[in-house]
Amino acid sequence: MIREEPEKPIVVGIGLMARDGRYLIRQRPPGSAMAGVWEFPGGKCEPGETPEQATVRECHEETGLATIAGRLRRRLVHRYPHAWVELFYFDCTTADPAAEPRPETGFRWVEVQELLTLTFPGANEPILEELSNEAGRTTDPT
Numbered sequence: 001m002i003r004e005e006p007e008k009p010i011v012v013g014i015g016l017m018a019r020d021g022r023y024l025i026r027q028r029p030p031g032s033a034m035a036g037v038w039e040f041p042g043g044k045c046e047p048g049e050t051p052e053q054a055t056v057r058e059c060h061e062e063t064g065l066a067t068i069a070g071r072l073r074r075r076l077v078h079r080y081p082h083a084w085v086e087l088f089y090f091d092c093t094t095a096d097p098a099a100e101p102r103p104e105t106g107f108r109w110v111e112v113q114e115l116l117t118l119t120f121p122g123a124n125e126p127i128l129e130e131l132s133n134e135a136g137r138t139t140d141p142t
């Protein structure tokens with residue numbers, strides 16, 4: 001079978017939803033690419049949508065939380081065996097600072113130190129390193 005190479009990567013918006021030094025993550029659902037691997041909420045842009053709009057929509061759909069996107073922290077392009085993706089990572093917060101994700105979504109708040117012990121998609125490596133450096137800076141008393 002001949003598979004045509006796509007001309008452009010698939011554009012994906014990802015929300016780094018932060019609260020008190022923790023981030024919202026879950027394991028990718030069975031049947032998805034990289035099932036079982038941990039992920040931040042996010043997904044592909046729909047036609048006409050900006051990466052920021054996709055991030056806010058996907059975070060809301062996946063967690064049940066009304067989401068506010070802040071700064072674009074990083075944009076990177078990555079080739080997986082299953083897809084060529086352009087990932088836009090936005091710092092995000094929940095509109096209601098006390099709201100919790102719907103329990104059935106599997107999302108939970110995790111400290112940066114624990115994030116570093118979990119398996120994420122390969123493209124997330126620089127982001128995890130950056131979050132780790134930032135967490136180190138805020139806990140270092142010197």
Ligand SMILES: Nc1nc2c([nH]c(=O)n2[C@H]2C[C@H](O)[C@@H](COP(=O)(O)OP(=O)(O)OP(=O)(O)O)O2)c(=O)[nH]1
Nearest residue numbers: 012014033039040041042043044083085121123124
């Ligand atoms: N959600 C999410 N996707 C990530 C992360 N890191 C990373 O490389 N990705 C990749 C995996 C996928 O190739 C792509 C997201 O696509 P997806 O399949 O989860 O998106 P979707 O929810 O729109 O998918 P679909 O089931 O509707 O087709 O981005 C991450 O931290 N979170």
